[in-house]
Amino acid sequence: MAIQKPGIPKGTRDFLPLEIAGRELIFNTVRRIFQLHGFKPIETPAMENLSTLLGKYGEEGDRLIFRILNSGDFASKVEEEIWQGRDTGRLTPQITEKGLRYDLTVPFARFVVQYQNEITFPFKRYQIQPVWRADRPQKGRYREFFQCDVDVVGSDSLVNEAEFLQIIDEVFASLGIKVIIKVNNRKILAGIAQYIGFEEKLTDITVAIDKMEKIGLEKVNGELLERGLSLEAIEKLKPVLLLRGSDKEKLGVLSELLKSSEVGLKGIEEIREVFDIISNTPLGCALELDLTLARGLNYYTGAIIEVKACEVSMGSICGGGRYDDLTGIFGLPGTSGVGISFGADRIYDVMKELDLFPEGMGSFSKVLAVNFGERERNYCLPLLQKLRLHGISCEMYPEPAKMKKQMQYADKNRIPFVVLAGDSEISQGLYSLKNMKSGEQQQLPAESLIKIITHHP
């Protein structure tokens, strides 16, 4: 058989031990903070029924869902006409019924409805698992990546929104990443659309508002015209697009402009309340009302949140919002949820770029015992057992290889201590302990050796 070139699918990655260590650091940080806020873990399968997934993320989202081909002789079951028709849109439903999950929010909504009698509302859960998107890979964009989701369902209170802002602040402060949190409210966007008389063009309007900073007023207006808005509506939208100033000022102007729109005013009121609640426990990071923030996931109905790293050019590293009726689709109406999702892989990339991972991170073993031969090895093994009883990771080099090789092994694996024991140590009942960083070496009995290593940072 011909030798095949090793490789993995586009947009997926392997992880070396050091990379896992970095990712674990992120997972442990978010997990710790989620738990500090009373969230409980759940897991859901990698694959879901397509009926669960489709139609929840908009047209674009449906296209990006990985579909799983049915097992068995699926081809024979397809209707002849469809098989011959070569129409992908009609053929795929007949040959696929499962897909890889696209995010953790929709499977969670499904989960909540399915186990509604076994969970207690408000239900606070977190979930750290990979998701898959058939996107074209780019910097910070992968086809397989981890999301760390936290959500509350069954509570309308805006205290939840404020808590998530708090969580974001705590996570990124703990990781050492400077961030800015941008918030907006879908109701405000809906109010704007209503105000200019094109409620049904909400998506087009938000897309245009979103591009304001990038392409400017002229081009935005041109695009709006193309998308079917009237000149009159565009003129009415202008003061919104040109809105500048502090959050308070923006809200002031908006509440005047949107005074005839009930939803619009509701949105403004919600933002004000969230800001008010958060003022009791001020954030360390920047927080800003960004009217251009739209977010594509079309299940959001209230607050929308997005986080960007200040010192690195990268897409958003965390995002989320409130969805009022996601569980309704699965048969549980009137249950509102809010949540956010941390993009672990992008956070990893940001930390890597800013060199934020701690120095000793890659050291898995703390101690290596050098193997000089059978007698010496047997002398060291009980010491290793004792170290492990003290919770210290340690290992014996498996073969009596050359000293240089064993030392190199310790060095490459960032093992901070090496234990050496030959004839002279054995005859005295001691061990030589070498500190690999300083190069210092001393002969000690087992107890003091354990003490030194235990107290090593």
Add this chain to the structure above:
RNA sequence: GUGGAUGUAGCUCAGCAGGUUAGAGCAUCAGAUUGUGGUUCUGAGGGUCGUGGGUUCGAGUCCCAUCUUCCACCCCA
């Protein structure tokens, strides 16, 4: 899905306007050094030049297709 760039050793890259046997640094392995790593010195292994076609006496080099990676758009973590 649209547009652009890229691909030579495990990694980073040389390779003149097509012309002998495709190079370097780093990494790996071995030795210098039989109880002391990170520095040094010596040597070795490792390449279907992304893949498949084409042009040519001759292609790593030119042309086409395809794939990968990267960048922008779209969208998003």
